[in-house]
Amino acid sequence: MADFFNIKARQAAAAQASSSKAPTTKQEPNRLQPWVEKYRPKTLSEVTAQDHTIQVLSRTLQSSNLPHMLFYGPPGTGKTSTILALAKQLYGPELMKSRVLELNASDERGISIVRAKVKDFARQQLSAAPSYNVMVEDKDAEGGVKQVKYRDKYPCPPFKIVVLDEADSMTQDAQSALRRTMETYSKMTRFCLVCNYVTRIIDPLASRCSKFRFKSLDQGSAVTRVEDIAKLEGVRLAPGVSEELVRIADGDLRKAITFLQSAARLVGNNKPAKGKKRKVVEDEEEEDDRMDVDSAPADSDVVTLKTVQDIAGVIPERTMDDLENAVLSSRNKKNIPYAAIANVVQEMIAEGWSAAQTVGQLFERIMFDERVNDVQKMKIVGYFSETDKRLVDGADEHLAILDLGLRISGVLCQG
């Protein structure tokens, strides 16, 4: 899609955030960005797997009206990307800056700030849309670049948008303060709240919004997206790797893409800037980077399942076997094999395996293990619950994991 304008829009967004600094600097070439940013969807239609939401939002593009909205869902499912893309498509580069206010958890957001910043912005006069005969280039058009009217391309509806990203980290008080503000200015302002945990948004606020749930990305479409990116970057994937990437990332596309990038670098595909020194690259801004696959080295090695699992911090089956065997060796015995379990756990801790990962993988195994009967499983789940809580509270991992192992083992030896 129109990359030239997106770059401008991005600069505009950056300039808005840093009001004092003018964007006089040259934009960093796209290829030197982390891939998650490079492949952030730039239009609604590029957002994968959120079909329902996208369908509804695309309709609002035509109708030029918008309700207050609440986007919620797990990390890396496209919430921020969607609202930014929507805003861009509504206003285009010229108006993005004056019509959209983006606040997020990295901004100070106590009550006073919400009052001040949001009110100030909401109160401002609507900036005028470019007059009807301003032309822009449309790179999407069939048959190459075409001149189209700005207002035809961007509807420029007569309201402003306040995006409160990561709204779940706003205090209750700040949220309450927002209620009035939302109503007072609703004629000219739409709010979009974005969060991971919808339950952290107070009811009166949530009930004022149309809610859009962003699903954890399912295999099909996420896999396609990963494969597309791999193709554009010239990374060769062994069969099954793209599925594995999405599976390990737990439906979080951002994570899947980061893993992909790291895997690509690891197998030696690190020549994206080959033959194109930085200075050269700067002239290429206007070039459609998505078409630019020529720098893909033909001899790049293949990313394998093992590479991917290594990178994702998945604990190898062998290590998990050791742990599970040590724990289960108490079956039909009188005593818990303390030394055996303690040794495996100590080893795992020294290897640096994340406790959360250990707990997750152990759970998968024990709960589907036929050697453990149902009554025992019911007791064991409780221990997993306790351990998870402890880890989140910041308890020591070594003690927590060792305790978990011993307790599971204890359940088995009673039986």
Add this chain to the structure above:
Amino acid sequence: MALLVDKHRPRNLESLSYHPELSDRLRALAQSGDFPHLLVYGPSGAGKKTRIVATLKELYGPGVEKIKIDARVFQTTTNRKLEFNIVASVYHLEITPSDVGNYDRVVIQDLLKEVAQTQQVDLSAKQRFKVVVINEADHLTRDAQAALRRTMEKYSPNLRLILVANSTSNIIAPIRSRTLLVRVAAPTEGEICDVLRVVGKKEGWRDVEGLNARIAKESGRNLRRALLMYEAVHAQNENLTENTPIPPPDWEALISQIAQQIVQERSPARLLQVRSELYDLLSHCIDPTTIIKTLTWKLIPKTPEEIQPEVVKWAAFYEHRCRLGSKVIFHLEAFVAKYMRVYESHLMGLDFD
């Protein structure tokens, strides 16, 4: 004079002696230009920091080694002034936000924005972005972590983060989703021996293989500790043999002694005595987790096998309590009391509870 740990710290990826695959991976990332945010985790003394410094050097060249310390003052919303130290080179900064406790969010917000909005001063810099290394990232408050989220995306043209943590369990999912996880395993005992030999050679010390092996074992695969012990042994003895005793740190010796006392006599009087020793440890800034853990490991070999799991159960329980509660000493003492009770009831062959 510099400690051995610092004196012979490898300065670039080539000279890192263990985990060659990891070094390759970091080099590939550093050379690629589109370096992602990293979350580097692993047990302490595994060499996380050394590896990061080496990676920075790969990114920027020797300039990153010219560092200075900046004392900065931040202001909270309640107008409290916070003093905060920043270690910085032209290309990167290093901060430890947990130094300012619950105010870490303020510091992170202000500082990262400032960094993100200023360009790299050195125009010939190899990278457009600056790197901010955040130490003890697992101690960041939820608020501070939340504050990082969009910052990491929005400012990614000018800013990369390297978060350093002992574990990832405390890092919120949205942050984990924005970083590439890099696990640094502790070196094996064999690898520790290799390092000791090399360092010893540079110092001109006589190589005593058996002693090195013992140090490696004692250190619990913690390289920093191993080097400290190695230096201490050599400083305190003229003629080293395989059996030269390795002096443990004071606090560890005290904990050994406590363990001994607890097992010897399980009585209220003894508990009282132990309490003052625990206070002593705390007043020397030994953190409660280290105390409970070390105490547990010292107690276990002295404990009848049947009740070892029970001891771990309570150690884990009270360590968790230490985190949540405010009076650490209560929980430490409760653990000791619990141990005595479990031990007694085992001896008498009945359950008290």
